[in-house]
Amino acid sequence: MEKLERIAKVIAANGICSRRDAEKLIEEKKVYCNGTLVEHPSLKVSSNDKIFVDGKFVEPRKDDGIWIYYKPRGVVTTHKDPEGRPTVFELLPKNLPRVISVGRLDINSEGLLILTNNPAIAEYFESPKNAITRTYKVRVFGKFNDDKFHKIEKGITIDNFKYKPISYELISLTPNNTWVRLKLREGKNREIRNIMEHFGLKVARLIREEYGQFSLGDLKPGKLYKVSRAVVNEVLSCL
Structure with a gap:
């Protein structure tokens, strides 16, 4: 027997919008299933049901990639x-x-x-x-002070801007050239570069190695x- 899915989830999975936006569209009475107005996002549907969003048929996605x-x-x-x-x-x-x-x-x-x-x-x-982990390998120029840098593991505030805790691993260290690996769960603009600058370090190379799985x-x-x-x-x- 085919597993039924909540209609908002099906709309999202077919690339129309996010599940949250699908729920809003249902609240705005813009979603129909088999010709009937959908009253609640908890409605469960099968692949045989015909769904329309804002007057447009939701074509089942053949190949999510x-x-x-x-x-x-x-x-x-x-x-x-x-x-x-x-x-x-x-x-x-x-x-x-x-x-x-x-x-x-x-x-x-x-x-x-x-x-x-x-x-x-x-x-x-x-x-x-969802706090999905991103892993970066970073090369920096400047004098790396491990005793000070570990503060990022508890979170740090720079210019009244709060960054969440970041775990790090020291890969290699020379007087003016250091490689570190950082793991963070947010993606603020220029986050790594701003943190490095705060510690007097200049990013020479920044490589994202992992994102989630x-x-x-x-x-x-x-x-x-x-x-x-x-x-x-x-x-x-x-x-």
């Missing part, structure tokens, strides 16, 4: 750049469906970028409430791989 891409340095994470700089999406294979990125990496950062054709998947990974592995800059269907289904079950 997640791709792991190694973003090179010098490339911006946007579809179009007004300054004419190369973008991630211009470099992707032409046979890839239209995808969006989960968050961004700035032009001088590199490493793991999650791509998906389902906006609900992107929202799941980006949502602060995904890792770069042996992936080379500019290359990508498609995540297995089983793993995609696991992610969809969390939406």
Whole structure:
């Protein structure tokens, strides 16, 4: 017997919007199932039910996808750049469906970028409430003081801006050149660079190695791989 799913979850899984937005659309009386107005997001539906959102039929998504891409340095994470700089999406294979990125990496950062054709998947990974761990390998110039730097493990406030606790591992240390590995659960703009500057350190290289259950592995800059269907289904079950 086919498992029934809550209608808001089905709408999100088919890439229409997030589950939260689907619930709002139901509250606004913009969702119909088999010609009947949906009164509550808890309604459970099957793959045979015909769902309409704001007058448009919800076409069942045939292939939700997640791709792991190694973003090179010098490339911006946007579809179009007004300054004419190369973008991630211009470099992707032409046979890839239209995808969006989960968050961004700035032009001088590199490493793991999650791509998906389902906006609900992107929202799941980006949502602060899910606190998904990101791992970065960072090279910094300057005198590294381990006794002071450990303060980040309890959270730190810089210019009245609070950063949540970050765990770190010292990889290698020389008088003016240090590699550290950081694990954090939020993605504030320039978070790592701001923290390093606070300690008198300059970021020379910043590589995102992991995001949640995904890792770069042996992936080379500019290359990508498609995540297995089983793993995609696991992610969809969390939406």
